[in-house]
Structure formats: structure tokens, C-alpha cells
Amino acid sequence: MRPDLVQVLLRVQTDLFAGAPAGARDGSQAFEPLALALISRAQPDTLLYVARQLAQLPDPPESVLRAIVVRGQELGLADPLHGGGGSASSAAPPGPSREPIPDGTPPAASTGLDLALARDSHALLGGRLLQDMVARARRVPDLAEALLARTDLPSRSLAPLYLHADQARRAALRSAMAQDGGGASHLRLVRPTRERIAALHDAADIGEKAAFGARLAQGLGLTVVPEWRFDQPARHDCLALALLALGAPEEAAIRIFLTLDKALARNVATVFGLVEIFRRTPRSVACALIEAIYEISIVLPQRNTAPANAGRIIDHARAAGRGLGATAREALRAGARTDMPGESRVGSIRNGVRGAATRDRD
Template sequence: MRPDLVQVLLRVQTDLFAGAPARARGGSLAFESLALALIPRAEPGTLRYVARQLAQLPHTPGSVLRAIAARGQDLGLAHTLPAAGGAASSAAPTGPSPGLRPGGAPPAVSTGLDLALARDSHALLGERLLQDMVARARRVPDLAEALLARTDLPARSLAPLYLHADQARRAALRSAMAQDGGGASHLRLVRPTRERIAALHDAADIGEKAAFGARLAQGLGLPAVPDWRFEKPERHDCLALALLALGASEEDAIRIFLILDKALARDVATVFGLVEIFRRTPRSVACALIEAIYEISIALPQRSTAPADVPRIIDQASAAGRGLGATAREALRAGSRADSPAQGRSTGGRDSVRRAIRDGG
């Protein structure tokens, strides 16, 4: 079929479906079949038209919505397709709004397609599509809730939504990430120095939360200080995860839990919960979660130099090994000369080697 006919037929069929007074099951199936065949060939203008028409309908087949989302992804229109009710997802509200986020940016609006895909447990979300949806869900609670409710999505992909999850779902995310390897790139990170931990304690002792956050960021190798906000109840977990990512000991972490924020210190149950998170979460998972939550990249310094006496120890071991090897080779030659061809006398050569190795050792 010619491309121009595809656009016309898809628009007409959409209009007929949207304008029908009552959508019988048979008519819905007929439209679904035709739409699924044509949407993959829809041009940008046609796709926007179809999405705008269907976004206003409560009973649009989920498979059609998924096809529109997939085609929009192919055409780079994921952020501009019409939202539920016919409004464009990329359009910002005019005039002041009480829902503005800090900094004056309007809150993100999830499209009807996003929510339909997130709530459809049978919808297969590709890696790129899921990544885009999670990025929008960071600022859209209902979309975040829908994605977190699904059990078929990779835990690592949902890690940026950790702050939107309840305690049970957070525990499930940590457990799932631990089972799938957590963050293997962070397994070789070294522990901080006592001086760095002492500096954190000093800042926490005097209630200097800004200094504490800056020193923590420095310890994690961050170029800038994230907006930690550990005093917020929903971010208490992040304090435990950040200290674990840093490599602090359990004793050091508990002390910081008790002195950094007075409100936190008085909440015994919360402190116990943070200790459990610290104990049960692999350090690699803590690193991966902190990176996902705060959109940062941890770069702890690697152990690049060996202690001064290590080269001397290695040289001594190598010399001893060379001496032992020479002794063993000499014993073998001596055993070969002393042994007769008879099988019974070959044991003497092996005994000579054993004695030489024992004496050399």
C-alpha cells in the first residue's frame, strides 16, 4: 500500500472508532487488527493525530497504545505525543501554579500512553523505552507507582525510583539487585582513611550538615555535592547507603546515625532499620542505588601504590623460589646419574628430590 494511503486509512479508521456511539467487541477487534498493521508505517503527523484521538477514549485497546508508543519511540516523538485528555505532554502550563517544583520548573506530566503501558503487566517494555519512562516517572508519582508495582521489570532499571517506593518495595529492590550482581564495577573500591571518617564525625558532632555532605561527596569522588537532604524521612535510607558506598564501618555508621540529625537519633525504630540496611546490603548495591537516586557517578580512589616493604618481600620470595628451583634441578640430575635402569632403584632419585626440597624449604 502506498504511504499516503496508509496515512489516510489510519486517520479515517481512527475517526470511525472514536466516533462510534457504542464500541462493540467485534468493532474493537477489527480496529485493533487494522491499527496494529498500519501504525508501524505512520508518519509523525498521523501518529500525533491518532494518539490525540485515542487518548480521550477510555477503552482503547492496550496493544494499540503500545504500538503508538513504540512508533513514537522510533520517530523520536516519545515526549511530544498527546497526553490523556488531549493535552500535549511537552506543553507547560501557563501562569503560576501551586504545583511548581523548586527552581520554578513545572511538574512533569505522564501521558496516557505511559500509564497504560506501565499498568499493563503484559506489555513488554524495551530497554530504551523503559529508561525514558523511568526518567519521566522520577517526577510523576502515579507513573512511578505503576512501574514499581510491576514485578517483571529489572530491579536495576527501577533503582532511580527508589525514593517513590515503600519500605517493602525498597527491600525487594535491594534484594533483587544483590541477586543479579548489584554493581560489579564497584567491587574493587577501597575503604576510606581514618582521617576521612574522623572528618565526617567532626562535622556531624557539631551539626554542620553542609560540611558533612561536602566531605561525604569528596570521599565518594564526586565533582559536586548532591542535594543529599538526609534529614527527610524518605531519604534516611540514603544516609545508610551513602556511608556503605563510602566504605565506612558499621560502628562509624551507627555513630553518624545518632549524631547527625537529632530527629533521626530519637527515632529508635528508624535507626535500627538503617543498621539492618547497612548490614544486609552489599556495598556494590549501595553504590548502584546512590548513583541512580542522585544521578551521579561514584569514583572512589583505587589503591594505586603498594606499601614500601612490599617490593623487598616480593624480591626475597622470588630469590627463595629461584634457589629452591636450582636445588631441585641439581637433585634431579644427581638422581638420574645415580639410578640404574632398573625400576626398583628409581625411588632413590625421587627421594633425593624430596630431601632437597625439604632442606631448601
């Protein structure tokens, strides 16, 4: 069949299907096989036309939606089901069907298409298509639930939906993100100073949530203060994750759990749960989750892997024994910390080296 006839036939058949009474469309036996045969040969403008027509229907055929997505990926379309006619490798301007209605909720037809794809375990979701669906799912709980229920999607792509997940799914997300390599870089991030931790304690101790949130944002290098809302049960986890992202010591975090919000402090099980999250989650995973949940970018400087006077420390260790022992290496790591005043840090390093030298002589 000539390519131009394919385009005409597909458009006409789609118009007939979309314009038929709802009762006549229920089976869609006549439309589906023909559409599936033709969509694989559809040109970009025809594919987008078919997608727009089906978007007007409350319950479009899922097999046809899958075929549109597959063909769209072959043609390099960013998101054919939502009017994306641009390249999949570049952000195309959103079409009319992608504009949210005034209250911020996507149109019902778009949500129906999203749900059909999200609930179809055979539909391949990735790249720009998945990114856009996740962005819409932040405002559509049913869509978020459907995406979170899938086991074939990258954990970091689902991180923005963390607040929509139950406790078991949240734990699975944190674990999967850690296994994806999220636990390596946190060792290089600076730790907060004692003064910064004290400032957080001062605000938490008297329940000054606004001041606490502002100081926490400053510690994370944010230019604006997010709407933390840690007092909401769904966001209790975020308090532990934000403090972990900051690099707060465990004892400091527990004190904040017990003082910032009275309702939280009275819930022993919740406090224990936050401590477990704090202990078991890599710092870089906490950073990634906070960034995804609040749509922010944490800016923390990385510390050197050795202090400025590392050479002198190594010389002292070698003079005291036959080499650089394990304790001296620990002292080197301690010297790179920024949560101690300079003089105290040097003293700590010196004591560590002396201890190593004593054991070497013994």
C-alpha cells in the first residue's frame, strides 16, 4: 500500500472510531487490528493526529496506545501521547494537550492515557516519556501509585514520587537507589560545623519551625527555603533525609526528632523509624531524594581526601615506626573533616598519630 494511502486510511479510520457513539466503540474489534497494522507505517504528523483524537476518549484501546508509543520512539518523538512533536533528545515546547488545567491537575483524557500505559506491564517506559509521566504523577495519586507498582522502572526516575509511596515501597526505593551506586560520593561531602548544628538545635528546642527550616536550607546551600512541612506524617521521612543530606551526626538528628515537633516526638514508633532511615540510608541517596521530592538542587562543597598538612603527618608516623599504620590513616581521614575547629582538628590528628606510634613500638 502506498505510504500516502496509509496516512489517509489511518486518519479516516481514527475519525470514524472517535466519532462513534460510546456503545459502538466498546469492543473496538474493527478499529484495533487495522490501526495496529497501519501505525507501524505512520508518519509523525499522522501519529500525532491519531494520538490527539484518542486523547479525547475516556477509555482508548491500550494496544493502540502502546503502538503509538513504540512508533513515536522509532520516529524520535518526545511524547506523542501528549502532543510532543520534538526530538526525544531535546525538550520540545509543550503542546496544548500537555498544559495543566487551572488547578494544576492534568486533563482527564491525558490522565487516562497515562494510566493505561502505567498499568500495562508490557509498555516500555523510559527517557523523556517516563520523565514527563512522573512529573504529571506528582499531582495525580492514581498515576503515581501505578508507576510505583512497576518493578521495571529505574528507582531514581521514581524518586520524585517518594511521598506517594507506602513505607515498604519507600524502603525499597532507598535500597534500590543505594545499590545503583548512590552510596559512594557522600564520603566526600563536607560535614556541618558545630555552630551550624547548634543553630539547628536552638531553633528545634523552642519549636521555631520556620527558623529551623531556613537554617537547614542554608546548610544545604539552597538559595530559597522549601516548604519542608516536616510536621505532616507523610513528610516525617524527609526530616531524617534532610538532616542526613546535611551530614548531621546521629545524636544531633535524634535530638531534633525529639524536639522540633511535639506530635512527632510523642510517636515512639515513628522516631525509631526515622533513626533507622538515618542509619541505613547512604548520604548521597538522601541528597538525591530530597532534591527529587522538593525539586531543588543541594549545593555542598566536597572536602579534600587529606588535610593540608598530610605530608608532615606521614613523616611523623614514619619516624615513629616502620610505616603508616591503620590508626594514622584514620587520623588522616579525621584531618579532612570540617566539623571541628582547625586547632582541635590538628590536635586530634596529633593524638591519633601518637597512638599509632605507641602501638608500633609495642
